[in-house]
Amino acid sequence: MDLVLSPAEVRVLGSLLEKERTVPATYPMTLNGLVTACNQSSSRDPVTDLSEHQVEAALDRLKAQHLVRKVLPTTGSRVVKYRQVAQDALTVDDPQRAVLTVLLLRGPQTPQELKVRTERIHPFADAGEVEATLEDMAGWGEPLVRLLPRAPGQRDARWAHLLAGEPADPTGGTTAGADGATTAAGGGPSPEGGTAAPAPDPAVHRELAPLAGRWTGSGQGHYPTIDGFSYHERIELVPVAGKPVLAYRSTTTASDDGRGLHAESGFLRRVGDGAVELVVAGAPGVAETCAGLVEVGATGVEVALVSETVVGTPTAKEVTATERTYRVEGDVLTYDLAMAAVGEPLTHHLHATLRRA
Structure with a gap:
């Protein structure tokens, strides 16, 4: 994708998407509340220790990319709050949003893991329904997710989001972009073509x-x-x-x-x-x-x-x-x-x- 988020931006966006669904009473979120959400020890991989300054800087960048919006204080309040507008910007429906949220917060996962971990955001009937959602998100010219090669010792392959660029290949090789171009295991586009759109014939x-x-x-x-x-x-x-x-x-x-x-x-x-x-x-x-x-x-x-x-x-x-x-x-x-x-x-x-x- 043209959009490449930093790790801090990924964590901030994922936290906003999650808390809007799981604790709507405290949403939109204050800066302090968002710092706590980003650094919580449960349902996060990896666990982070982002500072208030780092979260605020990530919010500013997400606002510039039309993924987050500032909510100005109401009468009698001095607290600025924040809400996500990524669901509209990325044109994802509720099932796709749930999958993307958990991928942002916990990294690459199997459909079964996603089925369990999205329960509070959007209930899926089974892992097959999750996989169908992932395949739909991967099927467009600019996909939001990618199926990773199965790493040695893994029973099932995992899916990763692409909002932070191409994910690392768990086998140590390369991953294919939307047009079949390869990406180094360290992430990011290769010199040969990155994630450009397929060329017409x-x-x-x-x-x-x-x-x-x-x-x-x-x-x-x-x-x-x-x-x-x-x-x-x-x-x-x-x-x-x-x-x-x-x-x-x-x-x-x-x-x-x-x-x-x-x-x-x-x-x-x-x-x-x-x-x-x-x-x-x-x-x-x-x-x-x-x-x-x-x-x-x-x-x-x-x-x-x-x-x-x-x-x-x-x-x-x-x-x-x-x-x-x-x-x-x-x-x-x-x-x-x-x-x-x-x-x-x-x-x-x-x-x-x-x-x-």
């Missing part, structure tokens, strides 16, 4: 190849029924091996305080010369199927898509039509999105500029 992905990659940047949103807003966004377009398809994922957070705004995922498919289709599902309960054209110009590629169908869950806000345009010029991706929703006609909604990560 020009013969298979054709006109879609320039879109492949990980993109980060910012955008602005507006609509007649809401106030204007600014946001940060991360988009992944990951080539599917042997298929003219890019797996698509987008997550956005508010520019002002890092809170989660939106998440959606799907697939962009090349279906013929110059013809593409997109199927995408959004976290608010709306799914779209779109069709359109991809044009290759002198300076880049443009994909224009118009919705064929838009459907929503019973509780989703009404959306009846969308139009999307994505443009790539070198290492810059820009897009515009228009939608017809809640009784409004098709109206421009979002514009963003992102750069290849």
Whole structure:
């Protein structure tokens, strides 16, 4: 991942995630409470002795990475508190969050160990359900976890989180990154490629190849029924091996305080010369199927898509039509999105500029 946390940041984030679920009465947490949580002797591996200064410095770095938010004192109080916003930033659901929490606090573990240790955060039916959750977290273009090789004398292989970079190989060899690149046992990306996204195959992905990659940047949103807003966004377009398809994922957070705004995922498919289709599902309960054209110009590629169908869950806000345009010029991706929703006609909604990560 692009995100590489220090050991102190890993412990602070894991403690916030844990205490929000296990002791909600004292959450958000004060700095003193968080120091105690980080250094407790139970449910921690290794046990640490972080100082107040070290925890505060870790909080500042986590805030800069939009994983933690400061809660200002209320009337009559002088105490600043802290809460995690990593669940939104990383777009994990409750089972994934539980597994990630325990991995952050206790290091690599087997599915059975995780099943027992996540009980107070999220109960799993069995170790198989935990393993299915881990496989889902490992299956995206930028995975959150990795299955480690089984060390000599170990009965079962262990899973590790990737928020602190590539974990050490328990066998003393190398671990494979998302694209098959290797990583030294000491952790961190290798000179040969680190954890870069898989490269597209020009013969298979054709006109879609320039879109492949990980993109980060910012955008602005507006609509007649809401106030204007600014946001940060991360988009992944990951080539599917042997298929003219890019797996698509987008997550956005508010520019002002890092809170989660939106998440959606799907697939962009090349279906013929110059013809593409997109199927995408959004976290608010709306799914779209779109069709359109991809044009290759002198300076880049443009994909224009118009919705064929838009459907929503019973509780989703009404959306009846969308139009999307994505443009790539070198290492810059820009897009515009228009939608017809809640009784409004098709109206421009979002514009963003992102750069290849």
